[in-house]
Amino acid sequence: MDFLETTTHMFSEMAPWQGDVRDGYFPNYLGVMTKTAFVADQAPSNQLLPVDNKGTSAPAPNFSDGEVFYEQAAIHRAVQDAKGEFIMVELGGGFAARAVDAHAALQSNNPMPCRLVVVEAEPTHFEWAKQHMHANGIDPDAHWLINALVGNDTLPKLFLLGKGFYGNSIVSDGHIEQLLSNLVKGGMVEAAMGNLLRHGNCGVQQPFDVADGVRNFDFGFVSSIPLIDILQTLDHVDIMDIDIQGGEAEVLPAAMKAINKKVKRIHLATHGMELHKHMWDLFFDHEWMCETDLAPNSQHQSQWGSFETSDGILDLVNINLAAT
Numbered sequence: 001m002d003f004l005e006t007t008t009h010m011f012s013e014m015a016p017w018q019g020d021v022r023d024g025y026f027p028n029y030l031g032v033m034t035k036t037a038f039v040a041d042q043a044p045s046n047q048l049l050p051v052d053n054k055g056t057s058a059p060a061p062n063f064s065d066g067e068v069f070y071e072q073a074a075i076h077r078a079v080q081d082a083k084g085e086f087i088m089v090e091l092g093g094g095f096a097a098r099a100v101d102a103h104a105a106l107q108s109n110n111p112m113p114c115r116l117v118v119v120e121a122e123p124t125h126f127e128w129a130k131q132h133m134h135a136n137g138i139d140p141d142a143h144w145l146i147n148a149l150v151g152n153d154t155l156p157k158l159f160l161l162g163k164g165f166y167g168n169s170i171v172s173d174g175h176i177e178q179l180l181s182n183l184v185k186g187g188m189v190e191a192a193m194g195n196l197l198r199h200g201n202c203g204v205q206q207p208f209d210v211a212d213g214v215r216n217f218d219f220g221f222v223s224s225i226p227l228i229d230i231l232q233t234l235d236h237v238d239i240m241d242i243d244i245q246g247g248e249a250e251v252l253p254a255a256m257k258a259i260n261k262k263v264k265r266i267h268l269a270t271h272g273m274e275l276h277k278h279m280w281d282l283f284f285d286h287e288w289m290c291e292t293d294l295a296p297n298s299q300h301q302s303q304w305g306s307f308e309t310s311d312g313i314l315d316l317v318n319i320n321l322a323a324t
Contacts, residue, residue: 003291003315004063007073008304011060018057025135029060030104033135038095038128041164064305067269070292070313071098071241074267078239079105081264081322085113087234089263091150091227091251092243093118094166096129100136102239117230121149121222124163148223150230150244152254156221160208161201167210169245171219175208179219182206196220211310227255231262236324243269243311248279256286264321270296270312283316291315 017031025033061069079086079102086106090099099116106114116138120126126147130140149157149170158171171179183189188204195203201220208217231237240263242248248268252259259266266283270276276296283290294300296312 003073004302004304007069007076008063010076011062011069011072014060016057016059027058028101029058030101030108032100032104034095034097034132035128035135038132038164062304063302064307066307067309067311067313069307070294070315071267072101073292074239074241074265074315075102075105076109078102078265079110082106082110082112082238083324085115085235086110087115087117087237089117089119089230089234089237089240091119091240092245092247093120093129094122094125094243095132096120096145097132098241099129100132100138103138104136115234116143117146117234118143119146119148119150119225119230121147121159122161122163122168123147123222125166125168128163146225146230148225150227150247150251151224152226152250154224154226157224158219159222160210161218161220162215165210165215166243167245168217170247179206227251228258231255231258234262236321237263239265239267241267246271246275249275252279253282256282260286260318260320264318264324266314266316266318268314268316270314272296273312276312276314279314283314287319289317289319291317 014029017027017029019031021027021033024036026036027033061072063069075098088099088102090096093099096118099118103114103116106112118129120129129145133140149159151157158176160168160171162168183192192202192204195201201218203218205216205218207214244251248270268279270279273296280290280293292313292315294309294313296309299308300306
């Protein structure tokens, strides 16, 4: 059987999770509890995993669930192949949804010591990651949570600040010029500059075009950490989940030597067709195997259903480390 057929069969044989759910939370098929407030505005994947209308039963994902199906498939493959110690890195971690899912899958399917590395730049989402871990029996202090932007240097970057939206990104030079113009026109330069110097953020809401339309954001500086600095501290990485809003264009090529040496599997969300192709070429040139290649903003069909992508999906396997 091929990857898709094997994965579909695996999930179809899993009994739905059933149990009691505390107020303000919902479960997934692994029994992971997520605070409803974390996804009230936008779910970190295209859609949430299904839950029955009473909120007490949750089946495993199927092909029609789209991006989240492939996220979970990558997690399960990594969990099944892990040996000795399971290590996961989540870049653009949001509230650590995928890291916590991986922890739950590991306990159920292949128990062993576990280390989770979650990198998230948005301050509120970073605090939510700690809360999400606590709610699911994970001590954040036993893992490595980094409140920073993954990049190629340690220089602070101007970043979109705002909770509940998971497409926050670096503010480009062109958008900085527009922000300055807006602040001048609105007579807010003095207030914004005072806030920026005292607190590191402008403290004013400004409109910004994002994938689902125009949203209001604050703007502030966040720390940056090179991916190489993260990877060099780890013995290996069983899976690296990456959703960094186009940052993959600069971050991954600069870190390929370390990635090739340490990382066994990558689940990568790509942003735009040109960047999707560039990422495919990058890993092909480095002799990685591509298990899943689904273009962004396109319709995908199989005998098990259909769905439309927003981000592109690349599931990549380091064949030089596959047997380790």
